[in-house]
Amino acid sequence: MITTESGARSFVAGFATTSAMEQLDQFASDLRLENDKQNLVAKQSLTQLWQRHFADSAQLLTLVARDHGVWLDLGSGAGFPGMVIAALRPGMQVKLVESRRIRAEWLQRASDEMGLENCEIVHAKLELVEPFPADFISARAFAPLRKLVTIAAPFSTRDTKWLLPKGRSAAQELATLKPKQRKGFHVEPSQTDGEAGIIVGKLTSGGIIRP
Numbered sequence: 001m002i003t004t005e006s007g008a009r010s011f012v013a014g015f016a017t018t019s020a021m022e023q024l025d026q027f028a029s030d031l032r033l034e035n036d037k038q039n040l041v042a043k044q045s046l047t048q049l050w051q052r053h054f055a056d057s058a059q060l061l062t063l064v065a066r067d068h069g070v071w072l073d074l075g076s077g078a079g080f081p082g083m084v085i086a087a088l089r090p091g092m093q094v095k096l097v098e099s100r101r102i103r104a105e106w107l108q109r110a111s112d113e114m115g116l117e118n119c120e121i122v123h124a125k126l127e128l129v130e131p132f133p134a135d136f137i138s139a140r141a142f143a144p145l146r147k148l149v150t151i152a153a154p155f156s157t158r159d160t161k162w163l164l165p166k167g168r169s170a171a172q173e174l175a176t177l178k179p180k181q182r183k184g185f186h187v188e189p190s191q192t193d194g195e196a197g198i199i200v201g202k203l204t205s206g207g208i209i210r211p
């Protein structure tokens with residue numbers, strides 16, 4: 001379990017090149033400044049930025065065996081987990097969808113400052129984005145699971161891996177899916193919160209439009 005800021009930083013560094021750590025340090029400092037202007041993350045979490053946000057995002061990579069492909073992050077807001085994934089996996093094409101203009105503008109500025117070349121910010125409601133096949137779909141604090149699965153299903157193929165940090169409600173939320181949909185998913189423990197879980201799996205039925 002990751003319980004300290006220094007432990008969280010070391011955990012993230014385990015996935016990162018030196019330049020990726022520089023990009024994440026830049027992101028952390030930009031986020032602290034921007035958070036005074038818009039409410040991106042809870043103020044109390046700024047003292048535990050690496051634990052609560054950076055390591056919490058990076059831990060998804062322990063569940064991903066590939067370092068390339070299309071990664072779709074839904075409702076990226078402050079940039080978690082999408083922006084962290086983009087920095088740590090330069091071979092992934094990461095698309096961050098965010099409906100609020102002020103947040104999408106922040107994400108674009110942050111990506112430019114970090115010099116990310118594999119990151120696309122899509123300012124739109126997910127429901128209005130032209131579907132494309134994603135290899136990975138992530139979403140943290142985005143929407144209740146049933147809604148999330150319904151609106152993101154058009155981006156899923158039978159091979160798409162979904163990675164959904166769901167906090168302490170993970171098991172409960174999984175139970176809200178119809179049995180046929182639920183069978184492709186399970187809950188992995190979070191490494192940043194002993195009581196939280198990450199819903200992981202594939203959509204094997206229901207709403208799939210792609211072969």
Ligand SMILES: C[S@@+](CC[C@H](N)C(=O)[O-])C[C@H]1O[C@@H](n2cnc3c(N)ncnc32)[C@H](O)[C@@H]1O
Pocket residue numbers: 074075076077078079080081097098099100103124125126127139140141142
């Ligand atoms: C609670 S925030 C979470 C942000 C980030 N994922 C995190 O964990 O820090 C949810 C974000 O999803 C965005 N959002 C909500 N509904 C959306 C939709 N239908 N399409 C795209 N973005 C949406 C909101 O504007 C907000 O920034």
